[in-house]
Amino acid sequence: MQFAMAFKIIGVLLILFSTAMLPSLFLSLIDKDGIESAFATGLAATLFAGVMLWLPTRHLSRDLNIRDGFMVTALFWVVLGLFGAIPLWLAPDLPLTLAGAIFESISGLTTTGATVITGLDSLPKSLLFYRQLLQWLGGIGIIVLAVAILPMLGIGGMQLYRAESAGPSKDRKLTPRITGTAKALFGIYLLLTIACTVSYFVAGMSMFDAICHAFSTVAIGGFSTHDASLGHYEQNRVLLVSSVFMLLSAINFGLHFIALQRRSVRVYARDSETAFFVTVIASAAIVVCCLLLTTETLSFEDSVIHGLFQTISIATTTGFTTQDFSVWPLFLPILLLILSFMGGCVGSTGGGMKAMRILLIFRQGMRELRQLLHPNAVIPLKLDARRVQTEVISAVWSFFAVYMFCFVLIWLALLATNLDFISAFSAVVATMNNLGPGLGEVTNNYGAVSEPGKLILCLAMLMGRLEVFTLLVLLTPAFWRH
């Protein structure tokens, strides 16, 4: 069978994934909140499906080919998203439709952070923890996807990160073997999570909230245990802690690894993508703060704190909110939504098109300008002092074009479900860039979106997370031919 190896891997993943429901099952048994059966059913169903996939294929062992790679990558989020929805659908406390449950589960696993649930503050801990855990697990998947799989498949210029094409900068390949690299990055992920938990706790959160929010911060997710998101906390230091960890999580995890290995922060300054990313965020934050001040939307202190926090939260595609930023002068929410198209750096848990691609497109534009002035000049497009291959640049361009094309299509589809202009626009931006909150009817909650609309948005979240091409390639006839 053609995709036997893919099924074997999905089987193993499902078996592993079923354990994600264990902590919540225990929590719900301890709290006696009456959701045990939902988690138990979910666990059993996931385990059963996993074993059924794994049993017939367990003796297979051959190398994955590139089609298996696409298959596994796409199925990882689709299948896990579906099975992850089971407890949410069955939980008696949640009046969710099937579409709603799938939306919530996929939003978690793709670390989008858009929610259809209201009344979070009164939900049992087991359910709250489960949502946060989904995001945290999704974050791990993204790291592996970004570091190992996308470069291998060469999606949208990501062959830049292929270990063998590293060229003069030896930084790209962290350890000689891919499993070693994955372990190293998981270590960084864990370390950031622990550091974030401790910092939240010290800043004034309860232990449960600190762990839950650390999960969704480091995963650049945006789920919260409160309806008011981080606005629930009065302390400014919670927002500052959150800002710092959102920024860190939006930077290439490979860089964190090197910085830790060499015990030097210079690594960050020397990386053009990080420098570009930080510059963009900083400039945006200044604009936002100044505008909040001059329009007298907020007081001085609030302008600085909330301007900074909200810029980082939206631009990194985390999607925590403190203020209802949809009532800010219209320029600001639109600016922030546009910024989320950039999202985080390559190799981070952030969404969007990634700072690297925007930087390459920007440099390509500057290069064209110079070429006009010097028609005979040979001007290379350089990144970190090495030439970027023309194929990479054209891959980035086509990625940009296809991304935008899909964006418009999904937007139109959503308008067809009777959503208004600004809500539909912001909903697609927020889901496709894996951001979370939108404007208009979807500011805090996606409950107002119709059932088909939710499914369309699920597709948008998967597309954004799978960098469009990985999903689209499955839809080409050539993929299914032998």
Added chain:
Amino acid sequence: MKIIILGAGQVGGTLAEHLADEQNDITVVDEHAATLKRLQERLDIRTVLGNGAHPSTLMNAGAEDADMLIAVTDSDEINMLACSVAFTLYRTPTKISRVRSADYLAKHKALFESGAIPVDVIIGPEQLVTKNIEQLIANPGSLQVLDFAEGRIRLVAVKAVAGGPIVGRELQEIREHMPRVDTRVAAIFRRGGDPIIPEGATVVEPDDEVFFIAAREHIRAVTSELREVDKPYNRIMIAGGGNIGATLANRLEKDYQVKVIERSYDRCRVLSDMLENSIVLHGSGNEPLLLQQENIENTDVFCALTDNDESNIMMSMLAKRLGAKKAITLITNSAYADLIGEEIDIAISPQQITISSLLMHVRRGDISAVHSLRRGAAEAIEVTAHGDTRSSKVVGRRLDELNLPSSVTVGAILRGEAVLMAHGDVVIEADDHVILFLTDRAQISAVEKLFAVGFGFI
């Protein structure tokens, strides 16, 4: 001295010519019989046919009792290997090798200083030429800039132009114009005449080529006495992106706006990868359209550095005609160097430069710098005075008491950190570095004898 030269190319040939004139036993080794034959017809030297790295060839060339091996073949590897073989088999005392590849030079310490590859002196012509051009660009108005004492003192050649404050006047007025700047004019070359050994009453005429010595910081001030000094250069255009062009662009691009023109597209790509701020242009320096498009009329210095003399000369003339302020041209064929006229400001000869740095090691006595000038006719040297009043003919003597040939002038004296301009009343002390200017190279042996230490000195 018995010297073996490996390689009868441009540098090897010119070197043999220079050294054979100076009573040395020269053996030239090369793989091309015709080249050797041509050389032997012209010079009083021995030639040996064969691969310079082979022990048998070295043996035939007399490596057993040679004082020095100079390896200047086209191949770095043969050069280094020959030095190694000569050292291992014949214990040749001094081994000089040309090494071009920047890759080897980058590991200079580990490879050569450690003795792993037994080379005593490394000569890198590209590096030398690059440095030379770099100094010409850094010192607007100069025709030649030569370093002594690690660059603290410089000998500079400047063409006098009517309108300079001292032009048309006596040299001694310089001191009235600039009481705080100490300088010494070493020689004046006047078109169509013999070199003039300047005295206080000598009058500088327009178009004189004036060689003066001064501390590094005073060069600009002295230059401005002789001509209107060009503004510091800013826009540089380099035609030819070979080794020299690329190294030069790399060194200049931080401080100047650099454009490099290169004919091969593949080489352009390599250059554009290597250079950070320079603009690499695909094309040729002899296309007027390209030059105009790239603002040749606002270019301060146009450097023609391709490996083709004729192209270099024509390109430079074209660039000047189109408005470039100054042209520096690489010319390998010394016959051409005499031909060029006003259009080309400065002709650079890679052999001259390479030979200058080689000569230093060939000379007797304690000579720490040699610069060959005016295509080898004149020479500037830095020599150390040893011994005491009894054993030396120079130590303890006033400069005006020295028994110097008429064509030799003392330019300056370095005593420890101090720089003394050579005025008649200065007394030479032991271990002084004396900078001498010889307008006639034939007098070198007289100078060597003068500075040699007598038998009384142990």
